[in-house]
Amino acid sequence: MNREKVIFAFFIVLALTLNFGFFLGDIENPAHHNVFELFAAVVVSMICTVLKFGDRTHIGALMLATSLVADLQLVVAAMIWGYGAQLSDNGMTTEMISSVVSLSGGALLANIVSVILLMVETIVVRR
Amino acid sequence: MNDILYLMLRRLRQPLITLIVIYSVAVVGFVLIPGQDDQGNVWHMDFFHAIYFVSFMGSTIGFGEIPYAFTSAQRAWTLVSIYGTVIAWLYSIGSLLALFQEPVFGRMLRRRSFANEVKNFNEPFYLICGYGITGGAIVNKLCKRGIRSVVIDIDQERIDRLEMDDLALRVPGLTADASLPEALDHAGLQHPCCVGVLALTNNDNVNLSIAIASKLLAPDRVVVSRTESAVNARNLESFGTDHIVDPFRAYAQYLSLAAHSPYMHLVYDWLLNPYHRPLSSAYKKTSGRWIICGFGRFGKALYQEFIEHDVELVLLDDDATQLADFDNAIIGLGTEASTLMQAGVRDAVGLIAGTDNDADNLSIIMTARELNPKLVTVVRQNLNTNKLVYKNSKADFIMEPGRIIANRILAKLKTPLLPVFIEQMQQYDDVWAHTLLNRMSSIANTSELDSWSVQVSREKSPAIMALLDEDEQVKLNKLMKDPRCRTESLPCFPLMFRRNGDLELLPGELSLLQEGDEILFCGLAAAQDQMEWSVNNYNILYYLMTGEEPSHNLLAKILKKI
Numbered sequence: 076m077n078r079e080k081v082i083f084a085f086f087i088v089l090a091l092t093l094n095f096g097f098f099l100g101d102i103e104n105p106a107h108h109n110v111f112e113l114f115a116a117v118v119v120s121m122i123c124t125v126l127k128f129g130d131r132t133h134i135g136a137l138m139l140a141t142s143l144v145a146d147l148q149l150v151v152a153a154m155i156w157g158y159g160a161q162l163s164d165n166g167m168t169t170e171m172i173s174s175v176v177s178l179s180g181g182a183l184l185a186n187i188v189s190v191i192l193l194m195v196e197t198i199v200v201r202r
Numbered sequence: 203m204n205d206i207l208y209l210m211l212r213r214l215r216q217p218l219i220t221l222i223v224i225y226s227v228a229v230v231g232f233v234l235i236p237g238q239d240d241q242g243n244v245w246h247m248d249f250f251h252a253i254y255f256v257s258f259m260g261s262t263i264g265f266g267e268i269p270y271a272f273t274s275a276q277r278a279w280t281l282v283s284i285y286g287t288v289i290a291w292l293y294s295i296g297s298l299l300a301l302f303q304e305p306v307f308g309r310m311l312r313r314r315s316f317a318n319e320v321k322n323f324n325e326p327f328y329l330i331c332g333y334g335i336t337g338g339a340i341v342n343k344l345c346k347r348g349i350r351s352v353v354i355d356i357d358q359e360r361i362d363r364l365e366m367d368d369l370a371l372r373v374p375g376l377t378a379d380a381s382l383p384e385a386l387d388h389a390g391l392q393h394p395c396c397v398g399v400l401a402l403t404n405n406d407n408v409n410l411s412i413a414i415a416s417k418l419l420a421p422d423r424v425v426v427s428r429t430e431s432a433v434n435a436r437n438l439e440s441f442g443t444d445h446i447v448d449p450f451r452a453y454a455q456y457l458s459l460a461a462h463s464p465y466m467h468l469v470y471d472w473l474l475n476p477y478h479r480p481l482s483s484a485y486k487k488t489s490g491r492w493i494i495c496g497f498g499r500f501g502k503a504l505y506q507e508f509i510e511h512d513v514e515l516v517l518l519d520d521d522a523t524q525l526a527d528f529d530n531a532i533i534g535l536g537t538e539a540s541t542l543m544q545a546g547v548r549d550a551v552g553l554i555a556g557t558d559n560d561a562d563n564l565s566i567i568m569t570a571r572e573l574n575p576k577l578v579t580v581v582r583q584n585l586n587t588n589k590l591v592y593k594n595s596k597a598d599f600i601m602e603p604g605r606i607i608a609n610r611i612l613a614k615l616k617t618p619l620l621p622v623f624i625e626q627m628q629q630y631d632d633v634w635a636h637t638l639l640n641r642m643s644s645i646a647n648t649s650e651l652d653s654w655s656v657q658v659s660r661e662k663s664p665a666i667m668a669l670l671d672e673d674e675q676v677k678l679n680k681l682m683k684d685p686r687c688r689t690e691s692l693p694c695f696p697l698m699f700r701r702n703g704d705l706e707l708l709p710g711e712l713s714l715l716q717e718g719d720e721i722l723f724c725g726l727a728a729a730q731d732q733m734e735w736s737v738n739n740y741n742i743l744y745y746l747m748t749g750e751e752p753s754h755n756l757l758a759k760i761l762k763k764i
Contacts, residue, residue: 111233114249118226125219129212157250 083126087193090119090145091186098183102176103169113156113179117149120182123189134196141189148182206310213301217294224290228256228283235279239270247276260287309377313388316376320352320390327351328615329389329396331380331412332403333360335586335604336428336449336611338367340400343476343612345370352389354380356403381411383419391419398424400611406434413443426611430499445614449603450503456606457580457599458507461492461552465635470624472642473724474609476650481643483598491516491550495536495566496557497524500582500601504554516545537565542573552578556601560588567597617655619722623698626707638708645693645725653697653724656681656737658715665736665743666715674747678721679711685735685742688749692732694725 093116100107124142127135152175159167159175232252239245247255251269258265259280272280301307327350330337337353341364344351353375355361361375378385380403390396401412406429413427426445429435435446460467472478492508494501497519505528508515517531518541525531534541535557547553553570555563560583567579581597583589592600613620627635642651660667669676678699684690699709700720709721723733736743744750 110249111230114226114230114233118222121222122219125215125222128215128218129208131208153249160248161250 084193086119086123086126087186087189090116090123090142091183091190093119094145094149094179094183094186098176098179100176102173105167105172108172108176110156110160113149113153113175116179116182117146117153120145120149120186134192138189138192141185141192145182145185145189148178148185152176152178152182206307206314209307209310210301213297214294217290217297221290221294224283224286225256225260228260228279228287229253231279231283232256232276235273235275237270237273237276245270256283256287259284260291262288313376313378316374317388319374320388320393323350323352323390323393323395325350326395326397327390327393328398328400329354329386329391330400330402331355331386331408332401332428333364333375334402334404335602336608337400337402338363339605339608340402340611341373342367342369343608344615345373352376354378354385354389356380379408381408383415386412386415387419391416391423396420396423398426398615401425401427402607403428406430410434410437413438414441417441417443426614428607445611447607447610448503449607450500451507452606452610453500453601453603454503454507457504457554457601458511458513460599461508461513462489462511463632463635465632465639466628466630468639469627469635469642472639472646472651473620473624473653474613475605476609478651480648481639489551490514491546492552492554493518493536493542493545493547493550493570494554494556495519496555496563496582497521497531498556498558500556501554504556516550518545535562535566537562537569539569539573542566542570547573547577550574550577552580554580554582554601555597556580556582558582558584560584560592564591564595567595571596613653617653617722619655619698619700619720620653622700622705623707623722626698626705630707641695642724645695649726651724652727652730653722654730654733656721656723656733658717658719658721663737665738665740667717668740669743669747670715670717676715676743676747677711678709678713678715680743680746681721681733681736682711682723683736683746685732685739685746688746692725692729694723694729694733696721697724698722 093112097108097112097116120142124139124146127139127142130136130139155171155175155178156167159171163171229249229252232247232255233249235247237245237247255268260283267276328344329352330341331354333341333353333355337355341351341353348371350371351373353361353364353373355364355375355377356379358377361377364373364375376385376389378388380386380401383391386399391399399412399416401409403409403412409427409429413425416423416425424444426447427438427443428447428449429438430448430450432448435448438446456467456470459470468479468481468483491514493516494504495518497505497517501517501519505515505517515530517525517528518534518536519525519531520533520535522533525533532541532545534544536542536545536555547570553567555566557563557566563581563583567581570577571579579597580599580601581592581595582601583592613624645651656663658666658670666676678696682692682694682696684692696709696711697707698721699706699713700722701716701718723730736746
């Protein structure tokens with residue numbers, strides 16, 4: 076067992092599960108989407124990105140790319156949330172919460188690709 | 203490029219993760235800990251404010267307790283987070299700085315900027331491997347002629363010297379092992395503007411691998427290689443190395459020329475060496491018995507050259523096994539008067555101190571000159587650092603093979619006709635050489651004698667071709683007139699004329715030019731600049747031919763009619 080691999084896979088799967096947990100629920104209902112979960116998803120996604128730094132292989136490059144996509148989507152979602160909760164005059168509207176959730180849905184796809192790549196790498200490199 | 207980025211990312215992985223984790227813990231803490239608003243109600247900080255607060259706290263800016271004054275619990279958490287975030291920052295920045303200071307990183311950066319600089323070259327350049335005496339002299343001369351070059355040397359000190367040397371152009375240098383094809387590639391071996399590769403390191407194997415790499419990666423590129431052994435020279439020749447120079451043999455040839463035909467030697471010296479020997483130096487008697495002290499590589503090369511010209515020789519060496527098969531050999535170093543007397547120094551004409559020890563060499567010539575003040579002395583210099591003592595040794599020749607081969611290579615790079623001329627002129631006798639030398643002397647006197655070639659072709663000399671197309675007869679001497687005043691002659695004369703492979707040395711000045719002719723001129727560098735005008739500019743050549751300014755534009759024609 077390789078401890079480094081455990082940590083790596085742990086974070087990648089955690090990013091997916093957190094993201095999925097946030098995404099789950101009615102798209103227009105803010106009560107179904109926890110802000111802590113979004114925060115945790117952003118943080119774990121960033122850690123994943125850093126963990127993928129410096130891998131020169133082709134799969135490594137693909138994984139870094141998926142992670143960057145997830146980061147981008149989640150950070151934009153968090154920014155919209157922040158705008159809705161703090162700056163907007165009308166507070167959090169249904170349009171805003173639905174765009175936050177759909178952005179996190181996009182990030183979810185990227186995270187799924189990331190996990191698939193992880194699985195591919197594990198299957199191809201049998202050690 | 204990628205190397206540096208990957209190295210940086212891999213090194214920064216840990217600090218960045220630490221930073222993210224500590225920041226997120228601090229933010230979550232602020233969100234969870236209940237606070238109080240200005241009315242005393244319980245107030246939970248949201249993520250927006252928490253990130254805002256942690257950002258300015260972590261960077262030690264500190265705008266205060268925002269938006270409401272903190273409770274004791276919040277302050278306690280702030281206290282913990284301040285130290286956490288500041289330490290995380292120090293750790294990250296510290297790792298980054300440590301990375302920048304690492305020698306490996308610096309080397310990678312330098313190599314990258316070197317490769318980029320070479321890649322952006324858009325004019326012809328030479329790739330020079332080895333920046334010793336030869337490499338240094340060649341780079342210097344190329345710079346003076348406005349030709350760019352790139353240097354690779356394994357020794358950092360030499361690359362430092364390259365940067366300190368006062369060169370007319372910027373010459374990028376790389377500290378790397380030139381026998382590695384990757385280093386050569388970074389230095390522009392495959393660059394379309396690279397016109398030649400010069401393998402001048404003092405290691406024969408490295409030179410060989412440079413030549414091979416160059417011939418494989420770019421077969422049409424000119425390759426010049428230095429070598430010290432005949433086996434290597436044959437090897438280099440076998441795969442088409444364009445020019446092979448052996449410093450010992452080159453110097454032996456040079457010296458033997460001085461011994462058997464002093465005027466020919468001076469012609470050679472004047473054409474190749476920018477600081478040529480004065481005309482008077484040839485009056486010394488140089489034919490007779492020569493003594494060679496030190497029978498190593500240099501001694502053997504000399505022996506072969508001298509024997510070919512039937513020069514009487516006495517060999518000296520302290521190693522008896524070296525001299526076993528030779529007549530006229532005396533065992534001894536030559537530093538003592540008795541050995542030199544035994545070799546017959548009193549009635550010898552020349553002495554060559556060619557051991558591999560500088561102190562011995564100097565001692566030999568000083569002793570020998572005391573015994574016979576008229577002796578022609580040749581001394582071999584092994585270490586460049588001894589330059590000062592050698593300069594004052596008053597020896598007639600100081601053997602620095604580095605400079606001799608530098609001059610040879612430069613002559614080859616300057617114009618390919620010059621080596622042909624030098625080969626051809628050796629068929630003539632010393633009287634012919636004396637006449638030629640007087641002619642050269644009347645033109646150059648003590649300044650540097652330059653040589654260049656003119657080719658009659660559409661690309662190289664459009665003006666001549668344009669006149670030939672008009673069925674005009676262009677004579678050779680027209681090119682040698684001053685474009686500013688056609689009655690004056692330029693300080694130059696033709697050395698050789700080549701038409702369809704037929705060579706004519708010192709051609710008549712009334713020869714008619716044809717397409718494809720090549721003429722080798724020698725003279726002052728200023729004359730070359732002027733000749734460039736007459737060869738390339740139709741109007742100027744027309745003026746030289748007829749004495750009038752041609753009028754080819756419409757206005758001039760109309761004015762002429764009136």
